[in-house]
Amino acid sequence: MASxxxxxxxxxxxxxxxxxxxxxxxxxxxxxxxxxxxxxxxKAPNREAFKANEAEYLKPFGLSDEQTEAxxxxxxxxxxxxxxxxxxxxxxxxxxGLSFQQVAAKMTGMTQEGYAExxxxxxxxxxxxxxxxEWEKKNG
Amino acid sequence: xxxxxxxxxxxxxxxxxxxxxxxxxxxPYWTRVFSGFEKSKEWFRQMKPDACIVVFNDHATAFSMDxxxxxxxxxxxxxxxxxxGWGPRPVPVVKGHxxxxxxxxxxxxxxxxxLTIVNKMEVDHGLTVPLSLMFGQPExxxxxxxxxxxxxxxxxxxxxxxxxxLGKAIRTxxxxxxxxxxxxxxxxxxxxxxxSGPRAGxxxxxxxxxxxxxxxxxxxxxxxxxxxxxxxxAGAEGIEMVMWLVARGAMDAKVExxxxxxxxxxxxxxxxxxxxxxxx
Numbered sequence: 069m070a071s072x073x074x075x076x077x078x079x080x081x082x083x084x085x086x087x088x089x090x091x092x093x094x095x096x097x098x099x100x101x102x103x104x105x106x107x108x109x110x111k112a113p114n115r116e117a118f119k120a121n122e123a124e125y126l127k128p129f130g131l132s133d134e135q136t137e138a139x140x141x142x143x144x145x146x147x148x149x150x151x152x153x154x155x156x157x158x159x160x161x162x163x164x165g166l167s168f169q170q171v172a173a174k175m176t177g178m179t180q181e182g183y184a185e186x187x188x189x190x191x192x193x194x195x196x197x198x199x200x201x202e203w204e205k206k207n208g
Numbered sequence: 209x210x211x212x213x214x215x216x217x218x219x220x221x222x223x224x225x226x227x228x229x230x231x232x233x234x235x236p237y238w239t240r241v242f243s244g245f246e247k248s249k250e251w252f253r254q255m256k257p258d259a260c261i262v263v264f265n266d267h268a269t270a271f272s273m274d275x276x277x278x279x280x281x282x283x284x285x286x287x288x289x290x291x292x293g294w295g296p297r298p299v300p301v302v303k304g305h306x307x308x309x310x311x312x313x314x315x316x317x318x319x320x321x322x323l324t325i326v327n328k329m330e331v332d333h334g335l336t337v338p339l340s341l342m343f344g345q346p347e348x349x350x351x352x353x354x355x356x357x358x359x360x361x362x363x364x365x366x367x368x369x370x371x372x373x374l375g376k377a378i379r380t381x382x383x384x385x386x387x388x389x390x391x392x393x394x395x396x397x398x399x400x401x402x403x404s405g406p407r408a409g410x411x412x413x414x415x416x417x418x419x420x421x422x423x424x425x426x427x428x429x430x431x432x433x434x435x436x437x438x439x440x441x442a443g444a445e446g447i448e449m450v451m452w453l454v455a456r457g458a459m460d461a462k463v464e465x466x467x468x469x470x471x472x473x474x475x476x477x478x479x480x481x482x483x484x485x486x487x488x
Binding site for chain 1: 222223226267268269272273290291292293294295361362363364400401402403404405406407408409410411412413415435436439440441444445472473475476478
């Protein structure tokens with residue numbers, strides 16, 4: 069499930085930040101096709117064409133099989149793990165009629181209501197969310 | 209000669225634009241956000257700026273992964289609101305100031321800041337939401353706007369110190385422009401937020417407040433914050449706060465805090481807002 073995804077490779081100084089996919093040059097190279105596909109969704113006719121036949125629409129972008137599957141099944145964390153960036157994948161969210169908050173909620177594994185309520189109460193606390201060790205302790 | 213009369217820092221959450229565009233401003237959730245900008249509107253009317261420089265970030269709208277400029281200055285005569293997937297925001301076309309923009313480009317490049325020049329660019333919520341917060345829903349924006357796009361999407365963005373120093377170079381450029389213009393600089397984005405991955409929803413008000421305190425002071429703490437610290441403490445997307453440092457760098461070493469506002473949340477994000485003037 070979403071929350072078990074393993075972001076970042078260990079040698080990077082930000083690898084210890086939990087639950088986070090840092091979109092660096094390595095990720096960008098890996099995910100070029102995902103992000104190139106998402107950019108096409110900025111145009112309304114393309115959004116329509118995609119919705120009409122998703123699998124067919126995805127063919128020309130040079131996506132790997134796992135990238136294609138992540139997009140078709142809307143695995144939002146998996147798309148980031150495979151090199152997508154949130155500002156790009158949010159355009160897929162927009163095509164599905166989702167706001168940034170709705171897409172964000174999906175990546176946390178929380179319900180929409182639960183996530184919205186957490187935000188109203190001041191958001192996710194940084195306490196217990198700074199390192200992988202404390203994150204695992206807090207979230208099990 | 210042109211003169212820098214103030215600095216405005218504020219967040220740019222897309223949901224704020226959507227709330228305005230869809231007539232939700234009277235809902236309590238949103239009045240809490242918009243009421244924080246009423247005094248700012250009055251401040252702006254009294255300052256009567258002739259041009260604004262808005263430091264913002266593009267969200268995969270004008271710049272795909274094909275080309276990612278670290279700093280890109282908008283030198284065009286106008287910039288159209290972009291369709292970000294929900295249709296373009298119903299806001300006025302942003303009129304530029306090509307003469308001042310060209311002068312800034314020349315001046316800061318000679319000052320060793322190798323900017324990218326942009327002569328055609330659509331602008332997304334990163335630019336238009338701060339304008340909406342400050343100016344409401346006018347027929348036309350109150351003055352020309354020079355967009356300065358900063359890459360904060362592809363890691364790493366420029367360092368806080370580099371942003372601060374670019375601000376200083378922009379100040380030099382403004383003050384060598386021969387027309388008597390009153391200029392305001394905006395630093396936008398932030399504050400703490402994370403909209404990606406299982407840790408989405410992170411907010412750190414203590415970090416945000418310390419950051420604003422530093423900007424209202426000499427900014428020495430804020431400008432040396434490392435990228436990894438922004439991401440760990442203020443969320444992966446909280447790194448946008450480096451853009452506030454461009455605005456702060458353009459101001460005098462000593463500033464006066466004219467106004468401050470902070471609220472949590474707007475959608476996924478902490479909304480922060482500062483108005484600074486050079487101390488007399």
